[in-house]
Amino acid sequence: MDEHAETVMAKPRGVARGAFCNIAGHKTSPLPCGWGRKRFAPPFTVMILGKMDFFKGRNSEKYGGFAMIIHPCQSLCGLNGLHLRILDCGHARSAREWVGNVVSPSYSRLYYICGGDPYFTTAEGRTVEMKAGCCYFLPAGFSFDHACRTQMEQLYFHIQLIDDTGLDLFRGCSEMMVDTPGTERIQRMIELAASKQPDDALRLRQELYGTILSMLERHEVHLNRTDYARCILDAVAYIRKNLSVQLTVKQLAEHAHVSESTLEKAFRAELGMTVGRYVDEEIFLAAERQLKQTKLSIAQISERFGFCDQFYFSRRFRARYGLSPQQYRKRYPF
Template sequence: MFEELTEMHGYLYKLVHARSPEDTPGMKVDNNNHLMLLVFSDKQKITIERKPYHVGPHKVILLPAGLWIEDKSESMGSLALEFVMLEETQAYRYAPVSLSRVIEVEVGPFPSLYQSVLDIRTKWSGERVDQLKAQHMFLELLIMIMENAAEKPHTEHERVVKQTVEYIHRHYHRNISREHLAERAGLSSDYFTRIFKRQLGKSPMSYLSAVRLNHAKQELLLTKDSFRTIAQRIGYADEFYFSRKFRMMTGMSPSMYVKQMKKADKIVSLHHHLTGHLLALGIEPYAAIVNSYYPIALHNTIEIGHFRPDLDKLASANPDVIFTCDIYDEETSAKAKMFEHITQTISIPFYDDWRTQFCKIATATGKDKEAGLWLEKYQAKSLSVRASIKPYVDGKTALIIGLGNGILCLFGQRNVGAVVYDDLGLKPPSGLGSIPLYREIAYEDIFDYDPDIIFLTSFRNDGSQQTKAAIRQTLNQWNRDPRWKSKRAVRNQEVYSLLESQHLYTMYTAYSHDLLLDRLHDLLVSDLSKEWT
């Protein structure tokens, strides 16, 4: 629509008549230089040069000179403005020009299109001063039509490009052509490419190649699959074309890229659990998110944010590689697109189990051997702790309660639950059900369960005095509540606290789980642990 109206830009316009069906039956214009602007009071179908057009109160029809509605009855409920479009041929000399085709313009929710043209017609039939006003109103109407038509395709184009981008990210591994993407958008290939490039600065196929390249980098660093397998997984027919494309876009071969990235020194972690995995591999991050939420000793790490990454600090660190995950809060999501512009970013799936996350990071950093040895050692330790605590916990159920600033939760199979339930073999209490991560609960919900053992741990505990005070208040409230005192775990003094170090033990990461094994061993075999209040 907007593209069609561009042929009307750069001319002068003059209103020469304002008509309705009652003015001139048939209303065909004899002067071959006069154009027509038609509006309609309601929805109907008209025919122009044997072609049907569906019109209505929010549509304008612009007719080239000499054309009119073929069936006289179809012109009822219409108004027409007869005008000329003038082109400057020489200095101060103008000649009329015509349109090359019939133009339909949707003007959206313009409230009084028909009334506006009716007002112009009324003014036109008056005195000379009224005709001058009609001329001014006509020019304003033309401007409104052009501006409205310019806004609508802009919004429509944004929708088309957004849907195409979403489609590419979902189906990058398929055989996708420019023609296929244009067909899905309902546009010609050339026009589709122009609007896509206008918005994103690159063609659709260049964007597709960039998406495939990013996935290829992830696959190269996080898996040990062959180039052939990776090529086919991301949408290329063979590894040779993939390698040429990779070299063309990065300046190096896939194997050289992998070798270079595994030697990276300046490793940045944007999530605490990823920092924990790196520490378990013997790697202290070059830069990371640092706060009291996860109170670990980082002696040489540059702080690039307390709870969310600061883009300026991140860029100033000049990292070789950024480790992040695929789940962000709303504020970080807005920044995430910039990470790739700073350096290579490796995304670890958040919902992978911790061992899988650990191994992926090990593969990306060239620490596969170290990861294998670490996991063997961890497995041996968990079996040893499981055996040592068996006399104290055999056949008992355990509930893991998270406490924060005015909030409570029950932990499931992740975080502390991964060690308590999976590694050490304790059972959840009856009625708990399946909790993949955690379940926020109300104060009263605690009394729905009666486990043999209760572990108290942190939930969204930032280590602030306010949060610590809120946790103490909840503990004091429980101590005064007879329902709490009647719980089997409380009566038997089997309530154990992991609250002293915020999320040091509760983070879903190799480093924390190793510490937690030691801590749980100490808690469950020592009477000193009962002094939790």
């Protein structure tokens, strides 16, 4: 054990006052004989037990009949700051009508294939046959066409991995990934997805994390946090709080206390897109959820996001998804 991180797991014998301990330069209250002067490397938490006096270290607490030094978990911020956001999921069966194209999506997709003969074609023209028992991860920004020759059955998830900045870590992935959970495990996941029990929801989320980690290890992909410019973080937070097509670069730049050109350059350099495109992606992602998960009318949804009328919203939506909002909603009955 590191001499600077000693842990005493038993109450010292001969509890006598008088010895002092020096922790990170601070002289402490008297300690039992035999402790003498010891060195501890911060950050640390010191807990002294029973009726003995407290150390004057950070985060001192009483706890039972022994004393120990605790090094805090350095990944605590990462643990609390990471969230797997599941935007949509479902168990789908289809014949040849499962056909379409996806252009630079704002979220990633997980396709667990149960059966059939589905396939997708990348923007570069590569065709990938999707095999039963396999899971396919198609990252945010990955454009593709999809179809099936006769039929398909799949469990799908639309996901984002959000960090404490509110941005998606999967944006850093540029290539598709594949895992082979097997048909039995996929059938088990389908059962979990159909359950209304909270513990089954936790099990399903655990399965998703397991799939993602397995893919990252298999493809030797490492997710990295980006230290985004302060102006980007401020602008993103403002966009999400005030989501509307009426937002302007000038408004966002003023809120972030930078010039319009500085903000645009930062978005292009760090997010790979313009401010306007980022706003559009957030708006239509939210509009998708409204169409799938609520009974709001098309007029109400268009008004909520600042469109001048529902017809303009419908034109923009069709241009993006190849379907009108009404047609899109019929695919996902509430």
